[in-house]
Amino acid sequence: MLSALASAQTTNKTVTAQRGDGIISLLRRNGLDPGKYYKDFVKLNKKNISKKNGLYIGRKYILPVSEEKEETKTVSQPDSVNQVPEATADTTVIAKKEAVEIAPPKEEPPKPRVFKQPLFGKKLENVTIESDELKGAIYYLISGHGGPDPGALIKQGRKLVSEDEYAYDVNLRLARKLIAKGAKVYIIIQDPNDGIRDQRLLEVDYDEVNYPKKKIPRSQRLRLKQRTESVNALFLQNNNGKGYQRLIVTHIDSRSVGEVIDVFFYHHERSKKGKRLAESIQATFKQKYARYQPNRKYSGTVTSRSGLYVVRNTMPAMVYIELGNLKNTKDQKRILDYNNREALAKWISEGLIADFKKE
Ligand SMILES: [Zn+2]
Structure with a gap:
């Protein structure tokens, strides 16, 4: 039991992005405070994140390792909204959209007018x-x-x-x-x-x-x-x-x-x-x-x-x-x-x- 917990805390879990996922929602669902782990997540998954910080449906993402004990993870969730920096909150809206639209994992350049x-x-x-x-x-x-x-x-x-x-x-x-x-x-x-x-x-x-x-x-x-x-x-x-x-x-x-x-x-x-x-x-x-x-x-x-x-x-x-x-x-x-x-x-x-x- 002890050893199992230790390994869960030191190795990075991976999750698959689903329709509608953005970095913030993915972190939250996995009990990670976006305000705290957003930057780490981006660093870990650089290759699989679009220019506007969007995720691709079906791709695997590495989660940052939580510093907190298992039982406190969920407790911190409700407060996390206020801790999200404004800029990241903004881009996630776009990111969510992108994740939905870009079904096959392919980067689309912005369309010229x-x-x-x-x-x-x-x-x-x-x-x-x-x-x-x-x-x-x-x-x-x-x-x-x-x-x-x-x-x-x-x-x-x-x-x-x-x-x-x-x-x-x-x-x-x-x-x-x-x-x-x-x-x-x-x-x-x-x-x-x-x-x-x-x-x-x-x-x-x-x-x-x-x-x-x-x-x-x-x-x-x-x-x-x-x-x-x-x-x-x-x-x-x-x-x-x-x-x-x-x-x-x-x-x-x-x-x-x-x-x-x-x-x-x-x-x-x-x-x-x-x-x-x-x-x-x-x-x-x-x-x-x-x-x-x-x-x-x-x-x-x-x-x-x-x-x-x-x-x-x-x-x-x-x-x-x-x-x-x-x-x-x-x-x-x-x-x-x-x-x-x-x-x-x-x-x-x-x-x-x-x-x-x-x-
Ligand atoms: Zn003339």
């Missing part, structure tokens, strides 16, 4: 949300022209390429980056069968639609009115026009004819938020130019240009960006290379993040 946007094309439609940096921010993206209006046209060899396709491609890349940071993004001008494209020569087509799926009119005035009304309606729907909501319009037909063409930013003359938005993006561009093209002085400017219909009539604070001029040979080189379209989108997104952080 994925947002699906078919406009990005089959390969890129699933966007993994990397962070919440832009959580709460709402963006409306308008790429210039679209539908019956291709914008600036140039010939590449025998092929005709147009401004709207390139502005749209940059816009999609930008949208994807913003979504990945947790923003809500409305792509106002959209083409369901284009997607993000890495080709140099993007096919000219005329089937772009205006959000949600409206045909784009031929008349310039009606076209601009249509996209303006779409943005304004969404703006009012979203938090009654409150919160951080921004519109970004992109074109590639700047009128600048200097040898060095830069990216220009326009905002409404009376919008402080619009001005700050434009300046935030411009500041990012200045930094990038200094870093990647130190010999080239950046001369893009921020100016108010309330004469533009979309600038004048849209409700959210906005920036109108001219990414260059497709008719300029140097700009063509830049914009036809998808790496540069990707870089432009990245820089704009970084400027937008900087602006959101100022809010």
Whole structure:
């Protein structure tokens, strides 16, 4: 009798975890105070415990050796609740759930949050949300022209390429980056069968639609009115026009004819938020130019240009960006290379993040 008791106290008992078991319940059932033995249990069973301290059904677990005499074990149980440290009490709730869900003993990594946007094309439609940096921010993206209006046209060899396709491609890349940071993004001008494209020569087509799926009119005035009304309606729907909501319009037909063409930013003359938005993006561009093209002085400017219909009539604070001029040979080189379209989108997104952080 004596020897039997001695061995029970010095050797570790093993038990099998059952459905619904967590570390705390398992310890309690075996007369061990969780407040006292929780850490020992984790140490002893490291290999069989999930990241969130969950147990696996059907696996064997080693129990810590009790320091107490047999008869006091059960007595200590009712008090033990108060002795459980808060953190362990918390994780056990999750642990219990896991133990139930993970029937075959296999560790499941946390599921990444994925947002699906078919406009990005089959390969890129699933966007993994990397962070919440832009959580709460709402963006409306308008790429210039679209539908019956291709914008600036140039010939590449025998092929005709147009401004709207390139502005749209940059816009999609930008949208994807913003979504990945947790923003809500409305792509106002959209083409369901284009997607993000890495080709140099993007096919000219005329089937772009205006959000949600409206045909784009031929008349310039009606076209601009249509996209303006779409943005304004969404703006009012979203938090009654409150919160951080921004519109970004992109074109590639700047009128600048200097040898060095830069990216220009326009905002409404009376919008402080619009001005700050434009300046935030411009500041990012200045930094990038200094870093990647130190010999080239950046001369893009921020100016108010309330004469533009979309600038004048849209409700959210906005920036109108001219990414260059497709008719300029140097700009063509830049914009036809998808790496540069990707870089432009990245820089704009970084400027937008900087602006959101100022809010
Ligand atoms: Zn344009």
